[in-house]
Amino acid sequence: MSTWRPIRRTPAWLAWMPGWLRTTLKWTLWSGVVCAVLGLLVVLIYFSKAAQFNLDEVAKMPAHTAIYDRHGKELGSGGPNSRRLITRADIPDFLIKALRAREDARFFDHSGVDFRGLARATVRNVKDRDFTQGASTLSMQLARNTFEIREKSINRKLLEIALTLRLESRYSKDQILAHYLNRIYFGAGCHGIEQAARTYFGKQTSQLNEAECAMLVGIIRGPHVFSPFRDLEAAREQQAQTLARMKAMGLIDSAEVERVKAMPIKLVPQEQRGGERSYALEAIQKELQTILDDVDIRDGGLTVRSTLDAGWQQRLETDLSESLRKIEQNKGWTYPVHADHQAGSEPQYLQCAAVTLETKTGGILALVGGRDYLDSRYDRSNGARRDLGSAFSPWIAAAAAERGRLVLPGKPVQTGRQIGPKETIRIAKRCGISGPFVETEDLFRGSAAATPMELATGLATLGNGGQRPKPYLIQSITAPDGKVLYTASPVTTPAIGKQAAKEAAALLEKESGTRVHGGATGSGRDAWLARLGPKGSTAIWVGFDDPQRISSAQQLDSVLDDLAQRLGN
Known part of the structure; x- marks a missing residue:
């Protein structure tokens, strides 16, 4: 068999090359072809993945956050449900300039992905051996926020790029700007620019001035840390950095920077913040905002399971209301009570506050911050620090028992003298009652102050x-897809010995399996009811915001006895 083959002549344009160079060039070309094919395959794979996402979601209003009690009963909605969508026409031009300077300088020039910035970030990440730089454009952030692409990996980045290119082909730059601002988180429970403008400054987005625009853009990178409600000076520093960046880009000059810095920032007053319908819901909303920021949850459509027991909450509110009406009837008052007051002072009506804690965990089962939330949003459960009177007796006993002294029932002064005021105060603080205290023997007559939340915590300590x-309101937070984003871990700390707690709790009168103690202070200005049940501790306060005598001690005791009977059944 013949094995003859024609001689293959080397092309003239390669004849001058050494053999090693021809071999290198050959393998380089083949490698280039292989890489191109693989690159095309990767592009096809990720564009195929990106095609599975519905781009209509970009323009939709994210779902509202629903709040439930511990048994699954819906209580209300969190902040995101009040989100309002804006269009490009609502956005001040200065805000757009600030956003470009702070987040995406080449927004109007690139096609959604800033490949120059991406290359720089890639080199930096390789050097750092970590994902320290992201080079995300506004369009990429919008894609990520819409479709919840959070994982830091090459796979996530490639999918994000493919989605962004699709998004840019579907929406105009102005639409992308509006959708981005409608979705991002601004802290304080504010999802979207319109809710942020109304929450922080009490105005619409279109009415924001230059100083407010620069501040809102400045806090985007750290919405919790830089929230003006939390730290106004930190927010001002972010505002200054935004203005400096705008100047560096030539978008404003030095005179404009100084003019904007000099503009006053007028935040919505504390008493006008929030739009909840009850003290309990407002308290949940505040805790939710902190968790969302601390855990970096920026999504809508959440399911929040609270520790509240809706049935007990309703019962506590109803029983308190009926008991207060009994006091008013005894005095001949009608609600709202316009009590006797000096000329020139504001009339008041009788107020109340109450807290019930789950003894073992600190989960808040019920919270009443006042008589009428619509009339006054001041939460007295954490803010009304009033004299305890005889309600302080259990902690005098706890201090004595902790130090091995005799507990003399019905004789708090004699009991307290065995250890002195300072040691009694130290033990009371360990149990959660922070005072102020009188460091004399008057302490043993009840000259100590606490809020209803502190008294409930102290009671829970005795019962536990x-x-x-540590009191808390939120058990868990779940994403729309069912993924659990947050689960509370109850926290307890040692305060006093078990035997001392038992002896102190024994001072509370046993009644139908429930231990109840309370009464009016010597001045008759405050009335307390302390209830320690099998599973929960309840502290109830009744009085006026501006302290004044409520009623006779006998009438108050009668009302408190009636309330104790209601709660004990």
Whole structure:
């Protein structure tokens, strides 16, 4: 068999090359072809993945956040449900300039992906051996926020790029700007620019001035840390950095920077913030905002399971209301009560506050911050720090028992003298009652102050064998897809010994399996009811915001006895 083959002549344009160079060039070309094919395959794979996402979602209003009690009963909605959509026409031009300077300088020039910035970020990440730089454009951030692409990996980045290119082909730059501002988180429970403008400054987005625009853009990168409600000076610093960046880009000059810095920032007053319908919901909303920021949850459509027991909450509110009406009837008042007051002072009506804690965990089962939320949003459950009177007696006993002294029922002064005021105060603080205290023997007559939340915590400490629970309102937070984003971990700290807690709790009168103690202070200005049940501790305060005598001690005791009977059944 013949094996003859024609001789293959080397092309003239390669004849001058050494053999090693021809071999290198050959493999380089083949490698280039292989890389191009692989690159095309990767592009096809990720564009195929990106095609599975519905781009209509970009322009939709994210779902509202629903709040439930511990048994699954819906209580209300969180902040995101009040989100309002804006269009490009609503956005001040200065805000757009600030956004470009701070987040995406070449927004109007690139096709959604800033490949120059991406290359710089890639080199930096390789050097750092970590994902320290992202080079995300506004369009990429919009894609990520819409479709919840959070994982830091090459796979996530490639999918994000493919989605962004699709998004840019579907929406105009102005639409992308509006959708981006409608979705991002601005802290304080504010999802979207319109809610942020109304929450922080009490105005619409279109009415924002230059100083407010620069501040809102400045806090985007750290919405919790830089929230003006939380730290106004930190927000001002971010505002200054935004203005400096705008100047560096030539978007404004030095005179404009100084003019904007000099503009006053007028935040919505504390008493006008929030739009909840009850003290309990407002308290949940505040805790939710902190968790969302601390855990970096920026999504809508969440399911929030609270610790509240809706049935007990309703019962506590109803029983309190009926008991207050009994006091008013005894005095011949009608609600709202316009009590006797000096000329020139504001009339008042009788107020109340109450907290029930789950003894073992500190979960808040019920919270009443006042008589009428629509009339006054001041939460007295955490803010009304009033004299305890005889309600302080259990902690005098706890201090004595903790130090091995005799507990003399019905004789708090004699009991307290065995250890002195300073030691009694120290033990009371360990149990959650922070005062102020009188450092004389008057302390043993009840000259100590606390809020209803503190008193409930102190009671729970006695009922929990001396372990002090930390009060909390939110059990869990779940994403729309069912993924659990947050789960509370109850926290307890040792306060006093188990035997001391038991002896102190024994001072509370046993009644139908429930231990109840309380009464009016010597001045008759405050009335307390302390209830320690099998599973929960309840502290109730009744009085006027501007302290004044409520009623006779006998009438108050009668009302408190009636309330104790209601709660004990």
